[in-house]
Amino acid sequence: MAGNVDALFIFLLIVSGLMSLLIFVAIIYFAARYRHRKGVQAEQIEGSIPLELSWSIIPLAVFMVIFAWGAVVYFQGRTPPRDATEVYVVAKQWMWKLEHAEGQREINELHVPVGRDVKLIMTSQDVIHSFFVPAFRMKQDVLPGRYTVAWFRATKSGTYHLFCAEYCGTQHSGMIGSIVVMEPAQYEAWMSGGSGGPLSATGEKIFAELGCATCHRADAQGRGPNLQGMFGKPVQLEDGRMITADENYIRESILDPGSKVVKGFKPLMPTFQGLVSEEQLNALVAYVKSQAQAGAGATKASAAMTAPEGVPGKGNQVQ
Amino acid sequence: MATATVPSVERENYLNKHYGVGSWLLTTDHKRIALLYLISITFFFFIGGFFALLIRLELLTPASDLVQADTYNKLFTMHGQVMVFFFLIPSIPAVLGNFLIPLMVGAKDLAFPRINLLSWYLYIIAGIMMVHCMLTGGIDTGWTFYTPFSTAFSNTKVIEAGLAIFVSGFSSILTGLNFVVTIHRMRAPGMTWSRLPLFVWAHYATSIIQILGTPVIAITLVLVVAERALHLGIFDPKLGGDPLLFQHLFWFYSHPAVYIMILPSMGVVTEVIACFSRKRIFGYTFVALSSIAIAVFGFLVWAHHMFVAGISVYAALIFSLLSYSVAVPSAVKVFNWTATLYKGSIHYDAPMLYAFGFLGLFTMGGLTGLFLAALGVDVHVTDTYFVIAHFHYIMVGGALMGYMGGMHFWWPKITGKLYPEGWARLAALIVFIGFNLTFFPQFVLGYLGMPRRYADYSHMPEFQVLNVLSTAGSTVLAVGYLLPMIYFLWSMRYGKPASDNPWNAAGLEWKTQSPPTTFNFEEEPVVTWEAYNYDEIDKGRKEEVQVVG
């Protein structure tokens, strides 16, 4: 990924180097050649339309080439591959909290194996931060209140700087971490160390605790939509709009259920705003995504789960 | 080159017509208001410059040891706000524009002199609020006021700084309004649009941006202040708002604002290059229309500041495409200036050195803009020192060089005194060298990935060498800016008196007395000559020399 950004950068360097060289040489030559000499009169030249047109259209053509190339590189950088391993990033004022799908939690450190695509699902707890790894030529602002997604694939093992590139307060320059890229063998060894079970498992636990299972059941006659196999697919809403069920939709439906109700369902779900922390939210999203893969084999556990009584009453609005 | 006849007796002019504080603080004479602006923006220039020096000193060492992190954040914020809103935006329009546009179009004064004075008072009120904000705690949100940090998380004087810039915005709007009406309604007979000096065209384009852009940032700052004071939720995601909406509204003004800063100095450079190569500008209509094109396209491109901020991929695509459309008129201008030098008879006076400096640095600044407009590269280099270097090349290398060149070129007309030519050329050279030494290393720093607004880079000591270079350059640059301050003041007292047209330049302002009388022209001028008729001027001077000779 870093390769093609560099290629474009070097191409731009060459183009602008040539352009500035051309202009500087012309200026210096004209300045020297047409120095003021006694009795020599400046020759008045009105201008020439063809010359003007040529140095408007040719730069425009060059610019379009640069634009197209830049757009291609940008699109590659912004469309994460399907099978990338997911890491949930929570940016907090002046630290990065990272959670692997397999459950490892890290602060300001991210261990990834070489050559594997890593998709970062990022949100912030307070202000806007920006996940910037210069070595991978990757930067993505992390916004509070929604997910932003970025991905990278490390091609060489080693430790690389991680910066916060969007000003976020006093310790903005202290919000630094590192991406540790390891050989697959080393990575497995590191992985087997402390891991509290995959993130989706914690998600399932929270899913049960909060009583989500009472409405979102595996068999279709629950009061909430069946979450199995739903992630990533288009969903029709009550007011007819079609949206794809991505991380942002799941997050929004947990925090503000009334905004995008699935067709054929009542807006009964209470808001969990303020009841669910960012980490729990990430775990729930991971669980719902794991349901998509496990859509075929309906996991018995969730169906049999009975709802604990202390569930916030149906319909009353938590302020 | 400054020759021609010099008046012996002290003639009556706008400086010695009235005396006393009242004659200055209640003046409606556009020339006196220009001088009032000159004094106030120089004051702010030195405050901003002082902050810049502190920032550079802090970055000399990786650890944040000169000032605490909080103070550093306040330093770069106030450096940005003071320089952008209190120096660069008013500098050329309010000083040179105010002084010269009525002279250049042949009018007695601007269309609304009292509104012109009101715009200076608004600037002064804004300045007092800003200085008070600085003295009682400052502001640490970055000059961009990004929410939700500015509305919810910063505990500094955001409301006061926001209101100060809100008021200074109206000063800029009123100046723009005055210029447009003057250029449309107050032109002397015979001064058709194709005979207008390109300085006036550039200010016409700047005024369009000032009029249409500034109100949007005024209302955005009102929303930020309201949200911070009343805990509304317009930009705060915790209350349902969207921080990106703030960025859209902010950059809708702030990108055209960078064209407010650069267009006037383009106008100055056009005048200087034409005068010192004794030649008509190459492709007058193209240079004039490219100013207007920059003003109009400037409004289409604002979200190239937000490529990584979280806007949709397709919006980024559109804005990247449009950003290249705004690069074309700037390129056309640079080519036309270079073509003007061809077959000229070039004199190397101080204004011309600044114009050469402008040409070189503005070209580099513009070309690095292409890097930032390309989506792929922008993801890597935005919010790093590459961006810092790019916009300083345009603002300091372009706008400030143009301002300096303009001040030197019209100093004899403004004060009737000649500045010391030797010192001026030396200062121009020091500024050029100091500038490049300061900001070129920052391009490399940016590409290596040093993020902007960092007080402490002890985790990446490899950046120190380039930072030391940059700090060294900044001290040289500071000296370069101090010199003109000194010899300009010196020249007001001891400078040789200047003739009405020391550079034998074309343009109505050189036809009147220098410094001009309060009503600019004895009798209403009638324009019968084309815009840059240097051939007629030089032919006229040659006959005069033969008659005298």
Next chain:
Amino acid sequence: MHDHSKSSPLKSYFAVWGALLLGTFLTYEAALIDLGRFNAAVALLIATTKALLVALFFMHLKNASEKLLKLVVASTIFFLILLLALSMFDYGTRSFS
């Protein structure tokens, strides 16, 4: 303002006044009918016609001697629409990425 008789501006003023009041009433009534997505469009259409009426007749834009004032109004509207359209474009296409 008008080449023919003196009293005619009065007639046009009262005519425009009537049209504006009618427009207000229409806006109110149209809002009570369910036109689905077109409600907003109808409301904006009526409002724009009312605004144009005020600008052209009450603000004497119609018979302004110079085209300059019309140019000022037109360019202002253009830049306003620019602001609204390009920022809406971002919000509109955000769900596709």
Next chain:
Amino acid sequence: MSDSQAAVQSHDGLHNPALLHHFADEGQQRDASSLGMWIFLATEVMFFGGLFCAYLIYRRLYFGDFGAASASIDAKLGGTNTAVLICSSLTVVLAIWAAQTARRSLMILMLIFTMLFGVAFLGIKGIEYKDKFEEHHVPGVSFSFANVPIPGHPDQYANPQHAQIFFALYFIMTGLHALHMVVGLGIFTWLLWMAWKGRFTPRYHTPLEIGGLYWHFVDIVWIYLFPLLYLIDRHP
């Protein structure tokens, strides 16, 4: 600025006291003032434009909540306010016409009517704000908007935070408009005083025209505010 007025202008050499020194003649001064005013109105359009942009985006993001919040505002009051402003625009135009045709008393009467309509508008606005205050719909600490159904979806409740954004925009937009109305009343008091002193003649009444342009602009802003804020989702 009207042609007939320019045609009537006789060069009788009577030096108009209000002709400023730096203008060649009255025509130039009048054209300059009206161009200046139109450009100032351009800045005002962009000033309100920022608010309309924020409104437009949030209306698209939270249409249901905006509908619920807008339903709680009395559209009839808004409608009468629109009618009041339209009548005031008429009286302004009549005042200018009276000045052009040297009907001094009619001009003064019309100016008084305009100001009465303006005060009436602010009065109705005051009533609206009082209602909102009582219903705790003023954004900030005391804001409460619980259990208000979204129009068209009786069982779905509006999200109080998004409703608070609507009311924030509502108060800022109508508040700013009311502020412009107060400034307008100030201008018209000054115009009334100048009219009373007989400063306006068929040949010279530029301040009246400039005041009129400003007033009509404030009316146009309200013409857009009324449907956008009051009538979002009113159909049954």
